[in-house]
Amino acid sequence: MSVATKKPSPPPLTEDAILLEPILHTGPKFYITVAVLLSVIGLGVYAYTVQYREGLGVTGLGRPVYWGFYITNFVFFIGISHAGTLISAILRIVGAEWRRTITRSAEVITVMVILFGVGNILVDLGRPDRMLNVIKHAKFGSPLLWDVCSITVYLTMSTTYLYLPLIPDIAILRDHTNKRRWFYRLLALGWTGTPRQHRILDILISVMAIIVIPVAVSVHTVVSFVFAMTIQPMWHSAIFGPYFVVGAIFSGIAALICAMALIRWVYGLGEYLKDIHFNNLGLLLLVMCFAWFYFTASEFLTTFYGSEPTHMTIFWLKFTGPFAPHFWTMVVTCFFIPVTILAFKRTRTILGTVIASLSITVGMYLERFIIVVPSLSQPRLPHAEDIVYTPTWVEWSILAACFAAFTLLYVLFTKLFPIVSIWEVQEGREKSVAEVTERLKSYLPKSQPAPARPEPVGASK
Amino acid sequence: MAKWGMTIDLDRCTACQACVTACQAENNLPPTGADDARRGRNYTWMEMIPFEGEGERPKAIERLLPRPCLHCDHPPCVKVCPVGATFRNEDGIVGQIFSRCIGCRYCTTACPYTARYFNWTTPSWPEPMGKHLNPDVSVRPKGVVEKCTLCHHRLQNARDHARAEERAMRPGEYSPACVESCPTGAMVFGDLSNPESEVSKLAHSRRAYKLLEDLGTEPKVIYLREGD
Numbered sequence: 001m002s003v004a005t006k007k008p009s010p011p012p013l014t015e016d017a018i019l020l021e022p023i024l025h026t027g028p029k030f031y032i033t034v035a036v037l038l039s040v041i042g043l044g045v046y047a048y049t050v051q052y053r054e055g056l057g058v059t060g061l062g063r064p065v066y067w068g069f070y071i072t073n074f075v076f077f078i079g080i081s082h083a084g085t086l087i088s089a090i091l092r093i094v095g096a097e098w099r100r101t102i103t104r105s106a107e108v109i110t111v112m113v114i115l116f117g118v119g120n121i122l123v124d125l126g127r128p129d130r131m132l133n134v135i136k137h138a139k140f141g142s143p144l145l146w147d148v149c150s151i152t153v154y155l156t157m158s159t160t161y162l163y164l165p166l167i168p169d170i171a172i173l174r175d176h177t178n179k180r181r182w183f184y185r186l187l188a189l190g191w192t193g194t195p196r197q198h199r200i201l202d203i204l205i206s207v208m209a210i211i212v213i214p215v216a217v218s219v220h221t222v223v224s225f226v227f228a229m230t231i232q233p234m235w236h237s238a239i240f241g242p243y244f245v246v247g248a249i250f251s252g253i254a255a256l257i258c259a260m261a262l263i264r265w266v267y268g269l270g271e272y273l274k275d276i277h278f279n280n281l282g283l284l285l286l287v288m289c290f291a292w293f294y295f296t297a298s299e300f301l302t303t304f305y306g307s308e309p310t311h312m313t314i315f316w317l318k319f320t321g322p323f324a325p326h327f328w329t330m331v332v333t334c335f336f337i338p339v340t341i342l343a344f345k346r347t348r349t350i351l352g353t354v355i356a357s358l359s360i361t362v363g364m365y366l367e368r369f370i371i372v373v374p375s376l377s378q379p380r381l382p383h384a385e386d387i388v389y390t391p392t393w394v395e396w397s398i399l400a401a402c403f404a405a406f407t408l409l410y411v412l413f414t415k416l417f418p419i420v421s422i423w424e425v426q427e428g429r430e431k432s433v434a435e436v437t438e439r440l441k442s443y444l445p446k447s448q449p450a451p452a453r454p455e456p457v458g459a460s461k
Numbered sequence: 462m463a464k465w466g467m468t469i470d471l472d473r474c475t476a477c478q479a480c481v482t483a484c485q486a487e488n489n490l491p492p493t494g495a496d497d498a499r500r501g502r503n504y505t506w507m508e509m510i511p512f513e514g515e516g517e518r519p520k521a522i523e524r525l526l527p528r529p530c531l532h533c534d535h536p537p538c539v540k541v542c543p544v545g546a547t548f549r550n551e552d553g554i555v556g557q558i559f560s561r562c563i564g565c566r567y568c569t570t571a572c573p574y575t576a577r578y579f580n581w582t583t584p585s586w587p588e589p590m591g592k593h594l595n596p597d598v599s600v601r602p603k604g605v606v607e608k609c610t611l612c613h614h615r616l617q618n619a620r621d622h623a624r625a626e627e628r629a630m631r632p633g634e635y636s637p638a639c640v641e642s643c644p645t646g647a648m649v650f651g652d653l654s655n656p657e658s659e660v661s662k663l664a665h666s667r668r669a670y671k672l673l674e675d676l677g678t679e680p681k682v683i684y685l686r687e688g689d
Contacts (some may be wrong), residue, residue, distance in 0.1 A: 052513030055603035056564070057581035062501025064575045065675065066566040126564015133563050138542040144543040144567055230571040231537060233675060379575045380673055381510050381528065387501040 001093030037408040044401020047394040069395040070124035076119035083252025084110030085158040089209040106164040168423035220248040234314040250288040251364035254357035283355040286342040464654040466681030468663040473647035476525035483642035491584035506609035530609035531680030532574040538568035562605040612637035
């Protein structure tokens with residue numbers, strides 16, 4: 001047998017070769033990062049083994065503050081997971097051409113961070129060994145079951161939605177690299193880039209982009225229902241569904257900006273993740289700042305004006321009571337700081353948007369915290385002791401480990417797959433420039449030789 | 462079917478807390494100290510709720526209200542349980558299946574009366590208390606929610622007795638430990654569905670009121686107002 005049947009090797013990747021760099025070359029910095037992240041994760045794992053052995057008594061929880069950090073983490077991480085899929089889907093549907101380099105990094109956030117949303121619920125269980133009772137004895141009247149359903153669907157769909165646009169890039173890896181060939185060959189599903197394959201892929205991506213939006217909205221609505229369906233003061237509110245969705249998109253965009261800035265800096269992708277991307281996302285973030293403020297103001301004003309005593313107790317806990325530092329820090333970091341930075345073109349730089357995003361991330365964690373904890377702190381019936389919830393080292397370690405594990409998964413993803421979609425950039429270069437020019441022309445009146453303009457008759461009429 | 466419930470006469474209650482102690486012994490509640498109480502880790506299925514009374518301190522009249530689980534007819538806790546570990550049985554008693562509970566504590570946050578308890582650690586008793594637990598009541602493992610069961614085991618015993626003797630259950634044959642221990646007879650227990658029972662009559666008296674009545678939970682523990 002000769003080698004005559006060997007496939008001709010594909011044309012080398014010249015322009016976008018830098019996007020394969022992280023996959024091909026691994027330096028000492030990578031190992032240092034992984035080591036640091038692993039040690040934080042190790043601490044979290046140790047903390048959890050202590051909790052598993054001793055029970056939830058090792059946390060700061062008690063009666064009546066039955067929920068604390070873990071539930072806050074759950075809401076926070078599920079919120080962050082909104083960044084990716086939802087934003088990417090919306091940008092794809094509206095045909096925003098600047099999306100091409102950022103959609104991948106957004107979609108990865110969704111898939112990776114949702115694991116920690118679910119994980120925190122499991123960490124919070126008193127009997128994690130019995131978690132399958134949720135399936136065995138499923139009771140669909142409970143909002144927690146709604147969560148189980150919608151998060152499972154969301155995880156499946158957003159993973160598919162991440163994978164589909166990844167296929168052509170995996171094929172590029174299969175053809176251009178010698179690393180892990182069996183792995184890429186398997187995942188590329190025989191992609192050769194024929195027009196038919198492209199057509200099918202385009203249809204699938206469009207369909208997924210449309211379906212995933214209502215699913216994403218449902219996920220965070222249902223998360224809010226866990227609280228809103230009870231009759232506890234300042235939880236039992238119809239605004240919670242949309243309020244949580246807005247907060248989720250808000251914190252999600254902030255997380256995306258942070259992730260993009262890190263990728264840009266670490267892998268030197270300044271040519272791909274440009275000022276304009278940060279500027280556009282910054283504008284989106286600014287809009288969300290106002291949306292978030294609108295919802296927050298509506299919620300608190302309604303409570304205040306109605307002045308029901310049980311609600312007002314919780315209201316004052318947040319406004320002037322023990323949770324006032326959290327509350328006012330939240331208002332400053334979620335609204336005043338980002339708006340000041342993002343409103344002006346001069347400060348809406350990469351550094352500016354990153355500072356605003358970090359501020360929002362802190363603020364939104366506090367927001368989740370002061371939704372969960374104060375409503376439980378002052379139950380309707382008076383309590384002999386004032387219980388102050390103070391998280392212990394176990395809860396702090398597990399929180400830190402969640403952030404570290406999320407970062408680690410993200411880093412590992414960038415070492416296995418291109419974090420900027422190569423084929424979509426190529427497609428943009430080759431096809432879209434012409435397409436957009438055509439599209440723009442179609443918006444405008446057809447240019448004809450201008451007819452001689454008739455003089456207006458009876459100009460005074 | 463009977464509809465078990467009780468009335469608590471606040472004129473007769475002296476806040477002696479015999480009911481709290483009786484419940485503790487009957488239901489194998491682990492003893493806890495002041496430190497646990499400060500962290501919200503004490504187990505008091507029957508708890509004294511302190512209400513600020515009239516007047517200024519130190520002369521203020523402090524009011525204490527004994528609060529078991531109120532066994533609501535529309536229990537908010539039952540609705541939210543994802544695994545059906547808590548339920549309202551045909552007698553109207555809100556029960557808890559310890560061996561099914563996953564410890565998510567959704568019911569504990571949903572209960573407006575904070576009448577549900579969580580086992581933060583494995584319960585323990587100093588010697589020799591551990592040797593004298595009530596054999597009729599299971600000791601709960603760590604990580605599950607527990608609550609007042611209206612001494613459901615006593616109902617089962619009474620039923621078994623009646624069945625063995627081939628007769629109907631007699632009024633007063635089943636009564637929870639708290640009610641039995643009350644030295645002033647402030648607590649009256651019985652079948653609310655029988656209009657002739659004492660508890661039924663008291664529950665319909667002018668003084669009767671329900672705790673947080675406006676929430677629509679329809680508690681079956683009914684209080685009799687003070688000062689008549």
